[in-house]
Amino acid sequence: xxxYFNKDIETASRETMQALQNERLAATxxxxxxxxxxxxNKMDDLGLTPDDIKTTDDLKKLPFLSKDDLRDAYPFGLxxxxxxxxxxxxxxxxxxGRRVVAFxxxxxxxLWDECCARALTAAGADANDVVQxxxxxxxxxxxxxxxxxxxxxxxxTLPMSSGNTDRQIQxxxxxxxxxxxxxxxxxxxxGECVEEKGVKDQLKLKAGIFGAxxxxxxxxxxxxxxxxxxxxxxxxxxxxxGPGVAFECSEQTxxxxxxxxxxxxxxxxxxxxxxxxxEKGELVFTSISKEAFPLLxxxxxxxxxxxxxxxxxxxxxxxxxxxxGRSDDMLIVKGVNVFPSQIEMVLLNKGLTSNxxxxxxxxxxxxxxxxxVEMTPEIFSDTVNAISEKEQEIIEALKSVxxxxxxxxxxxxxxxxxSEGKAVRVIDKRHLY
Amino acid sequence: MAIKQLSxxxxxxxxxxxxVTELLAKNxxxxxxxxxxxxxxxxxxxxxxxxxxKAKSVLEENGSVYKVTEVIGVEIPDVPGGMxxxxxxxxxxxxxxxxxxxxxxxxxxxxxxxxxxxxxxKAEKILTDNxxxxxxxxxxxxx
Numbered sequence: 237x238x239x240y241f242n243k244d245i246e247t248a249s250r251e252t253m254q255a256l257q258n259e260r261l262a263a264t265x266x267x268x269x270x271x272x273x274x275x276x277n278k279m280d281d282l283g284l285t286p287d288d289i290k291t292t293d294d295l296k297k298l299p300f301l302s303k304d305d306l307r308d309a310y311p312f313g314l315x316x317x318x319x320x321x322x323x324x325x326x327x328x329x330x331x332x333g334r335r336v337v338a339f340x341x342x343x344x345x346x347l348w349d350e351c352c353a354r355a356l357t358a359a360g361a362d363a364n365d366v367v368q369x370x371x372x373x374x375x376x377x378x379x380x381x382x383x384x385x386x387x388x389x390x391x392x393t394l395p396m397s398s399g400n401t402d403r404q405i406q407x408x409x410x411x412x413x414x415x416x417x418x419x420x421x422x423x424x425x426x427g428e429c430v431e432e433k434g435v436k437d438q439l440k441l442k443a444g445i446f447g448a449x450x451x452x453x454x455x456x457x458x459x460x461x462x463x464x465x466x467x468x469x470x471x472x473x474x475x476x477x478g479p480g481v482a483f484e485c486s487e488q489t490x491x492x493x494x495x496x497x498x499x500x501x502x503x504x505x506x507x508x509x510x511x512x513x514x515e516k517g518e519l520v521f522t523s524i525s526k527e528a529f530p531l532l533x534x535x536x537x538x539x540x541x542x543x544x545x546x547x548x549x550x551x552x553x554x555x556x557x558x559x560x561g562r563s564d565d566m567l568i569v570k571g572v573n574v575f576p577s578q579i580e581m582v583l584l585n586k587g588l589t590s591n592x593x594x595x596x597x598x599x600x601x602x603x604x605x606x607x608x609v610e611m612t613p614e615i616f617s618d619t620v621n622a623i624s625e626k627e628q629e630i631i632e633a634l635k636s637v638x639x640x641x642x643x644x645x646x647x648x649x650x651x652x653x654x655s656e657g658k659a660v661r662v663i664d665k666r667h668l669y
Numbered sequence: 670m671a672i673k674q675l676s677x678x679x680x681x682x683x684x685x686x687x688x689v690t691e692l693l694a695k696n697x698x699x700x701x702x703x704x705x706x707x708x709x710x711x712x713x714x715x716x717x718x719x720x721x722x723k724a725k726s727v728l729e730e731n732g733s734v735y736k737v738t739e740v741i742g743v744e745i746p747d748v749p750g751g752m753x754x755x756x757x758x759x760x761x762x763x764x765x766x767x768x769x770x771x772x773x774x775x776x777x778x779x780x781x782x783x784x785x786x787x788x789x790x791k792a793e794k795i796l797t798d799n800x801x802x803x804x805x806x807x808x809x810x811x812x
Contacts, residue, residue: 425726432732611678611711618676618713618738618785619767620706645710647682649734 238486238549241357241389242350245496247550252493253552258291260524261499265289265298268530271316274309275532292499295522296510300503300533306336306475316341327375328474338474339528344385347525351472351480351494352385358460358485358492358549359443361415363390366440370404370412370426371417371448372656373397377478378448382417385480391415398422399658401429409438416444420451420459420467421659424590441465441663447472447479449659450559450577454584456488469558475534476521479639482556485549487600492553493542497525500554501533502542516541519556567662569596569603572640576661579607579642582633587614591652597665606641607634610649671739671789672806673721677714678734681707689714689733696727701809704770715770717742717783717809740785740795742804747773747780755782755801762795764788770801781809 240246248256251669266286268275278299279285293376306314315322321341337585340348361367367386371378379397386393389426394407398418404426407413416423423446430436441463446644447470453595456467471491481498482491493500498521502511505518523530547555567574576594583592593608615626627644634642653660679685685703693700699719706713718724721737728735741804745751752771767785774781782802786792793803 587730613734613736616676616678616734616736618674618715618736620708620713621767623711623713624708646678647711648685649732651680 239357239360240551241354246354246492246553248496248552249600250552254292256496257499257524259294261295261522262286262290262494264522264524264526264530265532268316272314274305274313295499295501298533300508300520300535301531302535303475306531306534310335311337314529314531316526316530317341322528324396325375326377326380326474326478327402336475338477341527341606344477344528346623347497348381348477348480349384349388351477351483352381352470353388353495353562354385355445355468355470355480355483356382356385356389356391356415358483358551359415359445359466360486361386361389361391361443365389365391365414366394366412367391367415367417368394368396368404368408368413370396370398370416370422371479374569377472377474378417378419381478381480382445386415386417401426401656405429405433405435408441409435409651412440414442416441416463416465418444418446419448419655419659420446420455421449421590421655423459423467424455425461425654425656427459428589431462436464439464443468445470445483450575451545451590452577452584453580454583455590458584458590471556471559473536475531476523476536477526481521485547485551487548489547490543490555490557492547492551492555495553498523500542500556502540503535503630505535505537505539513542513544519559525626567594567596567664568639569605572638574605574638575638578637579634582630582637583607583609586630586633588612588630591654591659592661593652593663594661595663595665603666605638605640606645607642608647608652610652611646612649615646671793672717672742672783672804672809674738674740674783674785675716675718675721675724675728676736676738677716677728679705679712679714681709681711681801682794686712686714692727692731693718693724696723698727702770702772702781704768706768708719715768717806721739721806725810738785740783741751741787741789741796741811743782743796744779744802744804745782747778752782755796758799758801759784759786759792764789764792 268492269286322339323342324340325337369382373379383659444465444467460467465510468484470479471482482493485493501520502517503520511517519536521534523531540559541557543555597604617623630644700716702717704715764786769784771782
């Protein structure tokens with residue numbers, strides 16, 4: 237029996253949801269027009285007034301908001317309420333430039349917590365469960381979001397944060413954690429450590445909620461096998477609230493977007509044109525319930541597809557396919573777009589581990605792509621020929637997926653640094669930026 | 670008759686071989702024979718040790734990637750042409766050698782050759798039929 241945290245919303249008819257979205261969108265646009273100079277100027281420039289935005293169809297009249305716009309508005313430029321109403325900030329890691337700071341009122345936190353509670357419930361959690369939150373806590377939204385969601389569902393929450401892997405595994409076994417929340421790369425690492433310690437039979441895990449970085453179906457199966465659980469994807473971004481913007485259900489075929497709070501559009505990233513359902517493009521979000529930091533038409537740079545196909549879980553919320561990776565993760569090598577997730581898929585299919593590193597360098601005026609992978613017993617042989625053959629197979633498979641040659645370098649097991657948060661997959665030595 | 674050889678993956682980086690040999694030494698494992706195949710990126714350290722089972726568990730615990738392969742060992746007189754004779758026999762009988770390494774004994778007048786071929790039984794039969802002495806694991810351990 238499928239369980240829902242908020243059945244009325246999660247299974248609402250299209251008409252009900254549309255009406256709710258229209259009402260919340262109009263109210264949000266009016267509020268930001270009145271309270272935020274940035275939006276008012278942009279709308280005035282286009283000759284728009286809040287009255288022009290009555291339904292979600294009117295959304296396309298509004299300009300897009302980019303990550304650069306957010307950085308320019310740092311720190312208070314997009315705040316839509318009095319600071320005295322705000323109770324918390326969260327922030328992006330800032331590794332790709334200036335930080336983005338998002339503000340929350342207590343209501344904003346409550347709605348975010350509910351989004352995460354829906355995700356946990358869809359993964360099968362209820363008040364009997366023990367939820368181990370091994371996302372980082374603090375400015376990063378992962379830990380705080382799932383922590384709040386777990387409280388809302390009434391689960392016993394283990395606020396582990398990331399790191400200290402021995403302690404993670406000890407708490408996991410001693411306290412009988414049933415749900416694990418962390419990044420997929422850390423889940424994979426925990427799985428390796430569990431295997432090494434030979435404690436898999438002491439685990440009670442049944443579900444895992446893994447997000448905050450791109451991962452593949454192959455990696456999902458690998459984690460499921462190593463930890464003996466069902467792995468659910470979760471999607472979110474600090475700018476929109478955090479994890480729980482979208483979450484996966486038992487069907488594992490995409491993530492339901494919490495449409496009562498976030499309106500999703502898919503656009504052509506080149507032209508900005510809105511694309512019909514089912515076409516691949518850049519995901520754009522408008523948050524329609526947030527008080528402190530509502531964003532209109534925020535370009536996520538994630539490339540994916542939306543679908544309203546009927547879902548076996550009974551939810552009517554629109555689904556987004558797993559993004560191929562943020563366009564921030566995308567590399568352009570020799571003029572070809574390369575997503576780390578494509579490389580990961582090939583490696584796992586060839587019996588390698590999900591721990592790998594991509595090194596891009598420029599020699600003269602030519603890009604060189606190198607993939608570091610760890611030796612496994614499956615690939616190893618006592619003759620160089622046999623290893624070279626396997627190596628060649630990997631090179632061929634990469635070439636057919638990427639369209640370009642990548643050198644494969646086999647390194648010692650466990651020599652690629654394990655990550656406790658977001659994995660460092662790419663080392664770009666070209667200094668193009 | 671086959672001899673168990675350990676093949677261990679080592680990265681082609683300074684200090685990597687000594688890491689493995691020290692690990693085995695620390696655990697009192699004696700190396701009887703050793704050879705290394707190398708490429709630009711990595712090497713395969715092949716060795717015959719006095720206690721294969723113990724070496725396996727040590728490597729396992731260390732997280733090394735290794736493989737146990739059965740190879741054949743032959744005893745040849747330590748004189749010019751001794752090695753050649755064996756190679757000629759195998760070549761004439763269509764046995765291809767994947768790799769080979771040799772070592773001499775301190776106490777005896779013999780050299781020992783370790784070979785990896787596709788079909789151990791076939792090669793062993795051809796060698797014995799031609800009067801070549803095969804050595805087994807115990808003999809290698811006693812050298």
